[in-house]
Amino acid sequence: MLNIIGASVIFATCFIFFVIGRPDRTIVAMVGAVLMILFGTWRGFYDHQAAYLAIDYNTIGLLFGMMIIVGILRGTGFFRYLAIKGAKLARGDPWKLLLILGLTTAFISMLIDNVTTILLIAPVTILVSDILRINPRPILLGEVILSNLGGVGTLVGDPPNIMIGSASGFSFNSFVIHLMPVVLLAMGIALLLFKVLYRKDLRSTSRQVERIIEMDESRAIKDKPTLFKCILALITVVVLFLLEEKLGLKSAFVALLGAVFTLIMVQPDVKKIFGEIEWPVLIFFGSLFIMVGGVDKSGILGLLGAGLASLSSHPLAMSLLLIWISVVFSSLAGNIPYTAAMIPVVGHIAAGGFNPNPLWWGLALGAGFGANGTPISSAAGVLIVEMSDKTKSPITFRNWFKSGTLITVISAVLASLVFIFFFSWFN
Template sequence: MQIITPEMWTSALVLVVSYVLIFSERMHRTIAAILGAVVMIGVGMWMGFYTQEAAVLAVDGNTILLLAAMMMLVALLRPTGAFDYAAVHITHWANGNPKLLLIYLSLAVSVISMILDNVTTVIVFAPLTVLICRLLKINPMPYLMAEAMLSNIGGAATLVGDPPNLMIGSAADISFNSFLVHMGLPVLVVWVGTVGLMLFLFREQLVNSGEDPKKLVATHAIKDAQGLRRVLFALFIVVVLFFIHHNLHLLPAYASFIGLTVALLLLRPDMEELFGSVNWSVLFFFAGLFIIVGGVESSGLLDLFGHMLATLAQDPAMLMLTGLLLMWVAAILSAVVDNIPFTVTMIPIILGLESSGVNIAPLWWALALGVGLGGNGTHLGATANIIAVSESEKSGMPEARISPMIWMRTGLPVMFFGLILASLVYWLFFELFTTA
């Protein structure tokens, strides 16, 4: 039996205090994250479980740079009038019906998140959504939350939709098609159930304002057609590279910077103005979170659960129960810590079980479902969530602001409902999940 060491207790305490400060909103979340990071490094160096070098390595540069590049590409797209044009036409297709609009936007975001990563999808759709809601004079809060949560669910279906999926696929040698075949059914069931639940939870906000969408179509046209073509060409390069980046051994961040470089060369924008469009607060918030979670990982706290799970999985009769337990614990932990370090921790533990004769295939799918669905529980659970929260704050509409408590009131029911549905599919179709 493993003992919880003082290092584990200390790292857990820093994590909990940091999260209390973030959730209480007694200070800006970025200040709380940076404070937590500084304290984690300090106590880690003092107790010998964390170093400055390890903290720097804990920051996921790929995520930070991907966010920065996509923020700049979206900023270059905004002056062309593309968002205004798309907003009025989507509004027209939904005929101004708020419920239909939520379904359309959710479907679009989910499908695109299966092809691109969900973070990129939400960066593009969030400002568009705020514009649509301004035109219809409705609250964008339900739409931003729905897009973030359903992009997390949609991204869980494919090998390229979410970073943990790529890590699992690489470790287990799972192909793109096999991943989609195994994850498609539970994700589809969870998606349909989640949309239905959100329509119910947001029923009071999804009320027609009486604005006629047909009057809006003629008032918003493309302002800079040539600029739009150039930015779309750069975005096309990014999308193509996202499709094939694993074959070319390119990081998504590098792929996005190739597209950004093309856009910069074609448009020659004012760089001071462009850098001003980057949400630096979000980037530093993530850097702080990565350092805090890196300290928890270095203390060995995440390994503790992995070894407990390994003991349970040794019994073949307990394999389904082990998978379900892994799914739920992975989801709950992913709601409060980043799902990437948990996935990194579990991969060698699951691989180690194979040498003991355990069929580890069901555990891969349970892990993928857990880390994919758990991010919806809190606004810190997934990168896409923070983008949605940040966009709600930038909207300038007080009713649109998504506080931590507002997120949890919807996010926790969505997370647990999704886990129940995924668990039912896992149980009923367990034979499907016994192969990789």
């Protein structure tokens, strides 16, 4: 009993700090991991050996590999190029600008980390809006919300999916087949909602459109040869992801293969590229896995799983429950710590006689859609709010609740309906 209480207190305390957002989540997770090992060693239920085994190296390897490829790609100016090209296509129509830049962000986010995507697309969006004299707020909101939604559609699109993919053994294709239709539907509804909610801001075409047309997007590309090599590497990675089942490859291996391929072709300054790797993120994941490993070994997650399993014996009811729990908790505490903790729980529920497949999909949809719950539910959301503070129309919590939170609820309802009507699809 003491094991359970101690481990739960350590984990719950860290969770509360994740919600508060301070100290930095990496520091919190590292402290939590160390405390968990200390406590587990003292009580005899966990030790450094078990902690080592608890780390999901597939997740960390995948993140690491993609970070290298993206780190090299972002220096080429490719994302800026896409943003300018998109802005020109919109021809000064704010609604088209939202549509084109939002969808661009969403599709890039299916393969690449959301924060990086927003970091590169949003500044151009703000500049273009300012030149056009239109309100950037709906467009920025659209970009980040669609980016969060898009990531749910693939195995590599967002961290919860990477972790779930690794734990469940589902392939890249399986993620696309099961989740992409729901995601595309949710994106469509989100866009319609934006059109209604922000009809005033999105109505009139700007007269300043010539300035945008005059922009020379080719000047945004800083290094063409490197860009082509990166795109080639990304295409290779996607093809290998699609074939990973046939070839028997792990997704982390594919990402690392792509990274090695890019490194040998581009031969960048290694110190510079490795300096751009987000080590705090990788350490955060490692520490989180260690912490969750300890919580699981203490027995509490087993009890939680058995408790949930006893609520209903109906697989659909259990999946729906999981979707909604995931939406709520991911919105509040961020979907990464939540998913890390829930993965063992899903295993325990399945041990109670459930088919785990619909549970995994429910977790992925719930945790993924939860990212739009509040402005602080996702790292990309936090970033876009910070950026919008530098414009004349900052994104407020109120703005977010009107769009992001509403879309979270709608997309969760949508996921539930899809589960209700097409449950066999997720078996």
